[in-house]
Every structure is written in C-alpha cells, then in structure tokens.
Amino acid sequence: MSQDKDRALKQAADLEEHPDAPSTTVSRRRFLQGLGFAAGVTAAGVIPALITAAPSAGNESEAAESGSGAPGGEENPLAEIIENDKPVNYPGKPVKYADPAGDQKWAMVIDVKACVGCRKCAYACVKENNIGRTSGFTYIQLLEMEPGEINLETANANYTEGGRADKWYLPVQCMHCAKPTCVYGCPVKATWREPDGIVVIDYDKCIACRNCMITCPYYARHFNWVEPEVPKNEINPKVPLEEKAAVVEKCTFCIQRTRHGQTTACTEACPVGARTFGDLNDPNSDVSIILKTRRAFRLKEELGSEPVIWYVG
Ligand code: SF4
Ligand code: SF4
Numbered sequence: 001m002s003q004d005k006d007r008a009l010k011q012a013a014d015l016e017e018h019p020d021a022p023s024t025t026v027s028r029r030r031f032l033q034g035l036g037f038a039a040g041v042t043a044a045g046v047i048p049a050l051i052t053a054a055p056s057a058g059n060e061s062e063a064a065e066s067g068s069g070a071p072g073g074e075e076n077p078l079a080e081i082i083e084n085d086k087p088v089n090y091p092g093k094p095v096k097y098a099d100p101a102g103d104q105k106w107a108m109v110i111d112v113k114a115c116v117g118c119r120k121c122a123y124a125c126v127k128e129n130n131i132g133r134t135s136g137f138t139y140i141q142l143l144e145m146e147p148g149e150i151n152l153e154t155a156n157a158n159y160t161e162g163g164r165a166d167k168w169y170l171p172v173q174c175m176h177c178a179k180p181t182c183v184y185g186c187p188v189k190a191t192w193r194e195p196d197g198i199v200v201i202d203y204d205k206c207i208a209c210r211n212c213m214i215t216c217p218y219y220a221r222h223f224n225w226v227e228p229e230v231p232k233n234e235i236n237p238k239v240p241l242e243e244k245a246a247v248v249e250k251c252t253f254c255i256q257r258t259r260h261g262q263t264t265a266c267t268e269a270c271p272v273g274a275r276t277f278g279d280l281n282d283p284n285s286d287v288s289i290i291l292k293t294r295r296a297f298r299l300k301e302e303l304g305s306e307p308v309i310w311y312v313g
Pocket of ligand 2: 114115116117118119120121122142169171269270271272273274275
C-alpha cells in the first residue's frame with residue numbers, strides 16, 4: 001500500500017512537472033484512481049479506531065472551516081497538487097447552484113415517534129439525486145430497532161416491511177456535521193463545509209481514496225463502484241450524474257432545491273410529516289421552534305462532530 005502511494009505521489013509530481021506528458025489527457029482524479037492510490041479500507045473493524053483518532057472537539061473548528069485534510073498539524077503530502085489545481089465549481093460541470101445565502105444555517109429534525117419506516121423518503125431521495133439504480137446504496141438508510149434499543153451497528157437495515165407496532169424506525173443519512181470528520185479525512189480537499197452548513201463533495205477533485213468513508217462515524221458516504229445508471233426519463237438535470245462514477249457521494253441536503261427556496265425531497269415525501277427542514281439561524285423557523293420546545297437528541301453526540309440532524313420522539 002505505501003509503495004503504491006509513493007509511486008502515485010511521484011507520478012503525480014511528474015505530471016505536474018511535465019504537463020505535456022501523455023497522461024495529462026487523463027484527469028488527475030482518474031490518474032490517481034488508476035494507480036490504485038485509493039486506500040479503500042471499509043472493513044467495519046477499522047472504523048472505530050479511526051473515529052477515535054479524529055480531531056477532538058474544541059480544536060478542530062479551524063480545520064473544519066479551511067477544509068484541511070491534515071489534522072494534527074502534519075503536512076499534507078498532496079499540498080502542492082491541491083495548491084496548483086484549478087478551482088472547480090461544486091459539484092461538477094455543467095450543474096451549478098446558487099451561492100449560500102447570507103446567514104442561513106440548515107438543519108433537520110426527525111420525529112422518530114412519527115416515522116413508520118416506510119422508506120418513502122429514501123425512494124424520493126434516490127429519484128431527486130440521480131442515485132444510480134444499480135449502485136446498491138441510498139443516501140438515507142432506515143434502521144429498524146427493538147423498543148428501547150438504539151444501536152446503529154446492530155440495527156436491521158434490511159427489513160422488508162415498515163410500520164410494525166413492535167419496532168421503531170430511525171432514518172440515518174449525512175448529518176452535515178459542524179465539525180465534519182469526513183472533511184479532515186480527505187487528503188485533496190475534495191470535500192468541505194459550505195457557509196450555510198451543507199457538507200459538499202467536488203466530484204472532479206475526488207480521487208476515490210475513500211478515507212472520508214472511514215472517518216465518517218455515521219456511514220453516510222457511499223462509493224460508486226459502478227457507473228450510476230438512471231433511466232433516461234428519470235434523470236434530474238439539476239443534479240450531476242456522469243460525474244459521480246468512481247467517486248464518493250452522499251446527501252447534499254438537496255442543495256439544488258434548498259438553495260432555491262424549496263425543502264428537501266425527503267421532507268416533502270414523508271407521508272407522516274416526520275421530517276422538518278429549515279434554518280437554525282431563524283428563531284421562527286420550524287426547526288428552531290421544535291428544538292426550543294421538545295427534547296431532542298443527536299446520534300453519537302459524544303464524538304463532538306456536532307451533527308445538525310436532531311431527533312425527537
Ligand atoms: S455525517 Fe459523515 S459525511 Fe456527513 S458531515 Fe458528518 S462526518 Fe461528514
Ligand atoms: S418517509 Fe417519513 S415515515 Fe417514511 S421512513 Fe421516511 S421519515 Fe419515516
């Protein structure tokens with residue numbers, strides 16, 4: 001692995017020095033992927049150790065704001081490549097979104113007492129966000145648990161029927177953490193937190209190392225092992241599709257909708273109103289009012305990643 005990495009770094013440096021070399025016809029992302037630069041470690045056993053190795057709460061906000069991929073003050077070995085890279089608009093041409101508005105901070109509250117585990121939110125999300133129909137993942141996972149139990153690792157994500165009175169259901173997705181450990185895990189600054197709190201990925205910059213998948217404590221990121229396939233008549237032109245091949249993707253809080261005054265597709269699709277999306281900075285928004293008036297909790301709060309999805313129930 002480390003030999004592969006050294007070789008990849010050396011050849012990436014050569015690429016910088018010799019811009020006319022034949023390999024420049026291949027994008028840097030594809031080039032690094034082709035060299036097997038990716039760590040690709042997804043074994044569940046590795047995850048807890050890396051989570052505890054993530055920057056501790058309190059000294060990480062600077063890194064979060066800058067999107068630094070080098071926690072602990074270590075020099076990022078890819079710094080030169082990042083520095084010289086051309087800026088790319090998130091999340092890849094030709095799709096462009098509005099800039100974040102003023103002082104909004106997006107958040108979501110999910111009422112687990114109301115949720116019936118029907119997965120309509122997940123299906124709406126698949127359609128809205130051009131998730132490949134054969135990719136084998138959804139941004140939203142529904143976990144079925146026994147009453148009184150809360151354990152993400154042992155919950156049943158493969159139940160066939162929701163709505164069971166003897167179970168409860170927990171929707172889980174990217175939490176758009178204020179201190180996102182996924183951002184610290186990215187060596188090429190392909191992912192960052194926007195001023196309105198949305199954690200985004202630049203598909204053109206992602207080199208498929210999948211470190212962010214390991215450093216996310218919520219298993220919220222997914223790798224496209226196959227070209228995302230969406231039936232032609234179901235493609236959402238407001239969301240990238242081809243750009244997502246061989247990169248990591250995840251929930252974007254429906255940036256293509258929420259930056260344009262709409263709510264998220266999952267919120268809209270939920271038949272029981274279990275989801276509320278809104279602006280935390282607005283004291284009169286529904287999310288602010290719920291958080292002021294009801295007891296709420298967040299998942300794995302002790303890790304200090306400060307997720308902005310709260311649960312009530
Ligand atoms: S849930 Fe995971 S992917 Fe989403 S912001 Fe937090 S650490 Fe990053
Ligand atoms: S659509 Fe609503 S009720 Fe159905 S699983 Fe999603 S959050 Fe729960």
